[in-house]
Amino acid sequence: MANLSTSYMGINLKNPVIVAASSISNYVDKVKQAESLGAGGLVIRSLFEEQIQADGITMAEFMERAAYISPEVQSPIFPPLAHGGPREHLMWVEKTRNAVKMPIFASLNAVNPGTWTSYAKQLEETGIDGLEVNYYTVAADPDTPGSDVEKAMFDIIEAVKAEVKIPVAVKLSPYFTSTANVVKELDKRGVDAVVMFNRFLQPDIDVDDESITNAMTWSTPAEMRVPLRWVALLYGRVKLDMALNTGVHSGRDLVKALLAGASVVQVASALLQNGLPYLSTLLLELQNWMEEKDYESLDEFRGKASQKNTPNPFGFERAQYMQLLMSQE
Ligand SMILES: Cc1cc2nc3c(=O)[nH]c(=O)nc-3n(C[C@H](O)[C@H](O)[C@H](O)COP(=O)(O)O)c2cc1C
Structure with a gap:
């Protein structure tokens, strides 16, 4: 049997298939099932600061309405009730972490700089193996140049990195002007993976x-x-690990990701559509492909089709584009 083990963000995984942040982590039983079906690791759905804020407002409004109907709700007999902030999510993360042995990653999407760091620290204290910064923002302000958008992200990442000791990954948007440069800048800042x-x-x-x-x-x-x-394009040009995410739906897709140079893949849609047992199918397809090719470990072929290693380095850039367009009738 080929050896599928790999390292990601300095953490050893038994294989390169990570369950992406999604509703799969809503149930501990599903997380356990993912582990028993062979998942290399799992990312718990994000802690969203905006959600916490919205829940807090809903609760305050409810308390106000309740006090109107029944004034003793705000009387000295009843201690003032406040929303628990991220506590429910943190308890959930800790419970999930303790339910399985495979590496567990938490994910964070905050709004205010102080919250990014304080929530990151609190997530670290749950015992998770690594933190994924879900930097999900739409740069919708026409007056903000790209450089400011990037600087805002770098500042947050630097602050989070300074706050926690566990490895940090950044889940990136595909819409930067210079994706390669953004990844290099994150690499310089000691980010462990993108x-x-x-x-x-x-x-x-x-x-x-x-x-x-x-x-x-x-x-x-x-x-x-x-x-x-x-x-x-980036394989061999940055130190950090790369997790390929979006569109991995088969074992062959998994192989492609590794050939390009990914350390791991993250999968959500394929597992939600086909059911969690599809995890085993993905892994079996990878095993079979490696056996057909006589590969014993992932390192023997990882990055083989990257721009750095392929005999056709222009395939990933523009030159091929013109040839393809010209060849169409
Ligand atoms: C139901 C569902 C919930 C998701 N929740 C999160 C989340 O909380 N945080 C996050 O970073 N991504 C979240 N995602 C995005 C996935 O992690 C992943 O990036 C995306 O689905 C692309 O991977 P895929 O092609 O394998 O689906 C979610 C996706 C789905 C389908």
Whole structure:
């Protein structure tokens, strides 16, 4: 049997398939099932500061309404009730961490700089193995130049890195002007891994209602081409590890990610669509492919099709684009 073990952010994983942050982590039983089906690790869904804020407001409004109906709610007999902030999520993370042996990563999306660091520290204290910074933001302000958007992210990352001792990954948007430079800057700041890429939910428009709709859709294998290109371009040029995310739907996709140079893949849609046992199928397909090719370990072929190692280094850049367009009738 080929050896699938790998290292990611300095953590040993028994294989390179990580369950991406998603609803799978909503149930401890599912996390346990993912482990028994062979997952290399799992990212718990994000702690969202905005969600905590919204819950806090809802609770305050409820208390106000309750006090109006029944004034003793705010009387000295009842101690003042305040929303628990991130405590529920933190308890959940700790419970999940303790329920399994595989590496568990927490994910954080905050808004205010002070919250990024304080929540990061509190997540670290739950015993997680690593922290994923889910830097999910849409740069919608026409007056903010790209350099400011990037600086804001770097400042947050530097602060989080200074606050925690566990390894830190940054889950990136695919929409930077110079993705390669952003990754290099994160590398310089000692970030342990990048997750390429987050999959932004794109709003749609309902033409009957003339309104905006937001439906959750699964990714498709075609979407993997974007992270595949960037992993292949950056392999061997940065120290940090790269987790390829978005569009991994089969064992062959997993092989492609490794050939491009990914340390690991993260998978959500394929597991939600096909059920968690599909994890074993992905791993079996990887095993079979390695056996067919006589590979005993991932390092024997990781990065073989990266820009640095491929005999056709222009394949990942623009030159090929023109040839392809010219060859179409
Ligand atoms: C139901 C669901 C919930 C998700 N929740 C989170 C989350 O809390 N934090 C996060 O960073 N990504 C979240 N994601 C995004 C996934 O982690 C992943 O980046 C994305 O789905 C692309 O991977 P895929 O092509 O394998 O689906 C979620 C995705 C789904 C489908």
